[in-house]
Amino acid sequence: MATTSSSSDEAKKKEEGKKKKQALGWIEWLRGWFNLIYEMLFQRIMASHLQNPMPLPPVNDLTCIVTGSTSGIGREIARQLAESGAHVIMAVRNPKAAYELIQKWQNEWSGMGLPLNIEVMELDLLSLDSVVRFANAWNARLGPLHVLINNAGIFSIGEPQKFSKDGYEEHMQVNHLAPALLSVLLLQSLIKGSPSRIVNVNSTIHHVGFVDPEDMNVVCRGRKYTSLVGYSSSKLAQVMFSSVLHKRLPAETGISVLCVSPGIVQTNVARDLPKIVQTGYRLIPYFIFNAQEGSRSSLFAATDPQVSEYCELLKSDDWPVCAFISQDCRPTNPSEEAHNVQTSYEVWEKTLQMIGLPSDAVERLIEGDEVPCRYGAEEGN
Numbered sequence: 511m512a513t514t515s516s517s518s519d520e521a522k523k524k525e526e527g528k529k530k531k532q533a534l535g536w537i538e539w540l541r542g543w544f545n546l547i548y549e550m551l552f553q554r555i556m557a558s559h560l561q562n563p564m565p566l567p568p569v570n571d572l573t574c575i576v577t578g579s580t581s582g583i584g585r586e587i588a589r590q591l592a593e594s595g596a597h598v599i600m601a602v603r604n605p606k607a608a609y610e611l612i613q614k615w616q617n618e619w620s621g622m623g624l625p626l627n628i629e630v631m632e633l634d635l636l637s638l639d640s641v642v643r644f645a646n647a648w649n650a651r652l653g654p655l656h657v658l659i660n661n662a663g664i665f666s667i668g669e670p671q672k673f674s675k676d677g678y679e680e681h682m683q684v685n686h687l688a689p690a691l692l693s694v695l696l697l698q699s700l701i702k703g704s705p706s707r708i709v710n711v712n713s714t715i716h717h718v719g720f721v722d723p724e725d726m727n728v729v730c731r732g733r734k735y736t737s738l739v740g741y742s743s744s745k746l747a748q749v750m751f752s753s754v755l756h757k758r759l760p761a762e763t764g765i766s767v768l769c770v771s772p773g774i775v776q777t778n779v780a781r782d783l784p785k786i787v788q789t790g791y792r793l794i795p796y797f798i799f800n801a802q803e804g805s806r807s808s809l810f811a812a813t814d815p816q817v818s819e820y821c822e823l824l825k826s827d828d829w830p831v832c833a834f835i836s837q838d839c840r841p842t843n844p845s846e847e848a849h850n851v852q853t854s855y856e857v858w859e860k861t862l863q864m865i866g867l868p869s870d871a872v873e874r875l876i877e878g879d880e881v882p883c884r885y886g887a888e889e890g891n
């Protein structure tokens with residue numbers, strides 16, 4: 511009897527495996543590209559109601575961690591938050607560059623108010639040990655955290671597939687896995703700072719992304735790796751993980767989880783493009799945002815008073831995805847694939863495995879328990 515049922519289970523699994531979606535459908539894929547091109551052509555018109563720089567509500571009481579704040583959008587986010595009175599922690603892989611920036615900003619700011627309350631902590635997202643070290647150092651302060659902005663990201667356009675020392679495809683690690691680990695490890699500090707927010711700087715490119723939870727590294731035969739596949743999958747994985755995190759955090763924790771699109775922005779993200787394409791990129795400033803314009807949706811998501819209410823509403827409606835804010839600071843819907851609840855849960859489970867956390871890590875952290883992580887072992891974790 512047992513043999514019959516186990517063989518029928520296997521047959522069922524095989525059948526499910528056969529039916530498993532292998533890629534985006536043509537229509538979804540075309541719709542994804544349409545969304546991207548539409549954003550590129552019309553972002554300036556759609557965002558014409560926004561001021562630049564965007565005035566922020568009072569942020570004097572906020573402590574904000576901004577990853578990747580030595581360049582591009584993150585640099586603008588950090589500067590504007592600090593100039594508006596927030597306590598800002600620049601979480602960066604190159605602390606020297608961050609100290610130089612702080613020196614420059616303090617000089618420009620002198621005479622305009624109190625010195626900027628801004629500091630630097632080292633964080634290299636290509637090393638999960640570094641993420642654990644950062645989180646341990648932050649949590650040891652026992653202070654509240656109000657806003658975590660997962661901004662740092664890479665898009666190694668045209669480059670061959672590369673893997674981190676942790677063994678993960680680099681886009682997936684920097685854009686999704688490491689920020690996911692950071693967000694989970696900082697939950698107790700975010701609860702102390704509640705109402706608090708996790709803002710993930712995502713991209714409209716997630717609309718052309720596809721994630722196979724069994725092949726997050728895109729190494730299986732039959733799936734051809736390109737940097738676009740690596741980047742778009744990592745951004746979709748981030749939306750899916752954020753949607754499950756948003757659901758797993760009870761309203762009482764007071765933590766809102768959001769993804770944002772900054773728009774198409776002229777930054778160092780295009781540093782790997784051929785020189786001629788980079789020149790073309792600079793010649794079309796009408797279409798492309800500068801970094802200050804590109805920082806608006808993240809700043810909005812981090813500070814607008816109505817954002818938490820909106821996130822709560824989505825939670826109480828049991829909406830399948832987390833809040834997604836577009837480049838014009840309006841709520842929008844992420845891609846159709848991001849609404850795939852089963853894949854989102856599989857991405858959640860797989861991500862926790864990959865970042866070395868138990869599957870009930872979030873629930874245990876909310877209870878105030880210590881949770882072991884496979885990484886950061888030299889720190890005694």
Ligand SMILES: NC(=O)c1ccc[n+]([C@@H]2O[C@H](COP(=O)([O-])OP(=O)(O)OC[C@H]3O[C@@H](n4cnc5c(N)ncnc54)[C@H](OP(=O)(O)O)[C@@H]3O)[C@@H](O)[C@H]2O)c1
Nearest residue numbers: 578580581582583634635636662663713774775777778779
């Ligand atoms: N620009 C766009 O059109 C666009 C569109 C959609 C989404 N985005 C997203 O916006 C975010 C910011 O990108 P950006 O356009 O401002 O690009 P950027 O100018 O290249 O800035 C990226 C930042 O991430 C940091 N970073 C990269 N790898 C890191 C690592 N291993 N550990 C720690 N920090 C690391 C970089 O540090 P260094 O300064 O040391 O290099 C830099 O500060 C990214 O998540 C990107 O995917 C950008």
